[in-house]
Amino acid sequence: MIDMSLILLTSDETLMSNHHGKEFLGFGTSVPHNVIPDPIFKLIFFNRIPTKKGIPIQAPYGLRKIEAKLLDDGFNVLTVAPFRLKNYIHDADVLCISEMDPFGWGPSSSTFSKVLKTGKPFVALYFQKLLESKEVRKAKKRGLKIIVGGPGAWQLKHKPEFLSDHGIDCVVVGEGDIVVSKIIKMAINGGKIPQFYDVQPEEVPSVDEIPEIKNPSINGLIEVGRGCVRRCKFCEVTKRPLRWYPLDKIEREIKANTTKNDRAESIILHAEDVLLYGSKNTIPNREKVTDLMRLAKRYTDSVTWSHASIAAIAADPKLMEECSDIIIDDNQKWWGAEIGLESGSPRIMKKTMAGKAHPFNIDDWPEIVKDGMGIANDNKLIPACTLIVGLPGETDDDVIKTIEMVEDLRDYSCIIVPLFFVPLGQLTKENWFESEMITDIQKELLIICLKHGIKWSREFLDNYFDQKNLSNKIMSVFIKFFINAIERKASKEGLI
Numbered sequence: 202m203i204d205m206s207l208i209l210l211t212s213d214e215t216l217m218s219n220h221h222g223k224e225f226l227g228f229g230t231s232v233p234h235n236v237i238p239d240p241i242f243k244l245i246f247f248n249r250i251p252t253k254k255g256i257p258i259q260a261p262y263g264l265r266k267i268e269a270k271l272l273d274d275g276f277n278v279l280t281v282a283p284f285r286l287k288n289y290i291h292d293a294d295v296l297c298i299s300e301m302d303p304f305g306w307g308p309s310s311s312t313f314s315k316v317l318k319t320g321k322p323f324v325a326l327y328f329q330k331l332l333e334s335k336e337v338r339k340a341k342k343r344g345l346k347i348i349v350g351g352p353g354a355w356q357l358k359h360k361p362e363f364l365s366d367h368g369i370d371c372v373v374v375g376e377g378d379i380v381v382s383k384i385i386k387m388a389i390n391g392g393k394i395p396q397f398y399d400v401q402p403e404e405v406p407s408v409d410e411i412p413e414i415k416n417p418s419i420n421g422l423i424e425v426g427r428g429c430v431r432r433c434k435f436c437e438v439t440k441r442p443l444r445w446y447p448l449d450k451i452e453r454e455i456k457a458n459t460t461k462n463d464r465a466e467s468i469i470l471h472a473e474d475v476l477l478y479g480s481k482n483t484i485p486n487r488e489k490v491t492d493l494m495r496l497a498k499r500y501t502d503s504v505t506w507s508h509a510s511i512a513a514i515a516a517d518p519k520l521m522e523e524c525s526d527i528i529i530d531d532n533q534k535w536w537g538a539e540i541g542l543e544s545g546s547p548r549i550m551k552k553t554m555a556g557k558a559h560p561f562n563i564d565d566w567p568e569i570v571k572d573g574m575g576i577a578n579d580n581k582l583i584p585a586c587t588l589i590v591g592l593p594g595e596t597d598d599d600v601i602k603t604i605e606m607v608e609d610l611r612d613y614s615c616i617i618v619p620l621f622f623v624p625l626g627q628l629t630k631e632n633w634f635e636s637e638m639i640t641d642i643q644k645e646l647l648i649i650c651l652k653h654g655i656k657w658s659r660e661f662l663d664n665y666f667d668q669k670n671l672s673n674k675i676m677s678v679f680i681k682f683f684i685n686a687i688e689r690k691a692s693k694e695g696l697i
């Protein structure tokens with residue numbers, strides 16, 4: 202044990218939620234408040250996680266990683282729900298907060314707030330609420346150190362005044378698995394901690410150095426790898442090396458999520474492209490992927506994927522069949538994955554993300570998408586797809602091609618969410634896409650996606666909320682209410 206200083210870990214309320222066991226509802230936290238009454242919205246999209254004496258039964262995966270590293274290094278650390286901080290914060294020396302999107306500048310929040318214009322996204326609102334809470338302010342006055350990290354930490358670099366206004370001592374940008382202990386030691390020992398700590402390439406952990414979570418993650422999310430070989434220019438992930446976890450490491454993290462009968466409620470396999478698990482290029486490794494599916498299914502009735510690529514799906518239809526044979530059974534009727542389609546225009550894809558189509562040719566992108574979507578649906582994979590609107594240099598002709606692609610997907614079971622371009626990755630010097638910049642043809646694309654989303658959300662709702670239990674039935678009523686509200690708003694604006 203290093204010393205007995207108490208380190209608390211938390212995140213804002215939108216992240217410390219299991220979204221009723223439906224990870225996709227987490228998308229709702231990027232919607233601005235005031236669309237429907239806030240308490241109803243909160244109830245639907247980010248219910249409070251159950252706690253035992255303020256300790257959440259599940260916590261965001263990134264926070265669990267930091268918790269694991271600090272436990273391994275002998276710190277006195279507790280992960281606490283943000284709404285129960287007051288029970289512990291008076292004894293704490295350091296508060297670490299993991300944030301996804303602190304100012305709501307991520308692609309989905311910035312798009313929703315620019316389109317709906319009703320206020321701040323919930324995720325940003327609750328981050329601010331957390332820092333401005335009475336208990337945090339009081340603890341800060343007596344010397345609490347506050348460290349913020351997580352995927353959205355980069356945003357804080359653009360507003361250093363926010364740090365001083367809210368008592369943030371240090372922001373860690375990048376994979377903090379290795380450096381966190383060093384920074385905490387500096388904070389405890391009263392040394393000077395840098396306002397911004399950029400994780401250097403030599404501090405990025407190898408697979409063996411990535412700590413293994415010891416307590417349950419939200420909805421059983423388990424990382425199976427980091428990094429991506431496709432190298433899209435707008436993506437931050439490309440800055441990190443590719444690393445795949447071996448199966449025994451994954452199994453130990455699954456076990457952190459199982460209860461007494463050795464079963465987990467659900468497992469979400471997380472990687473930028475789950476189908477490329479164990480592969481060093483863009484060709485799926487059938488044996489490794491099916492072994493991974495078998496491993497996950499051994500511990501749960503519900504396996505789903507965080508992300509996959511449409512090119513990898515199209516590249517190996519046989520593998521998709523094998524995955525479906527393993528995943529789908531009497532207890533599981535479908536599974537989901539987020540898939541970036543980005544654009545229907547090979548021209549602009551070639552400029553910014555030629556690797557998206559590998560091992561195929563990017564010139565054939567619309568056909569690859571259609572083939573991949575057919576294979577996905579045939580095997581009961583229901584994708585949640587994203588598009589980027591306003592890529593640098595996007596022309597009307599590019600948008601028309603994207604509209605054609607979306608229209609071609611009319612009969613495929615999927616959701617398609619258009620997101621405004623955010624300058625990240627190698628494109629940080631480009632301009633943000635603002636709602637005032639939207640052209641008529643881009644508006645048309647948004648409307649087509651909205652109609653597609655409303656149609657398929659309605660079709661899919663009863664499947665998503667298995668109607669066997671009462672709370673699911675109630676949830677689907679609430680979601681129907683939300684879809685109707687969106688439809689009313691869109692029709693009032695003359696959009697549909």
Ligand code: SF4
Pocket residue numbers: 429430431432433436437438439473510541554557
């Ligand atoms: S495929 Fe996805 S994760 Fe990989 S570089 Fe492109 S956007 Fe990033």
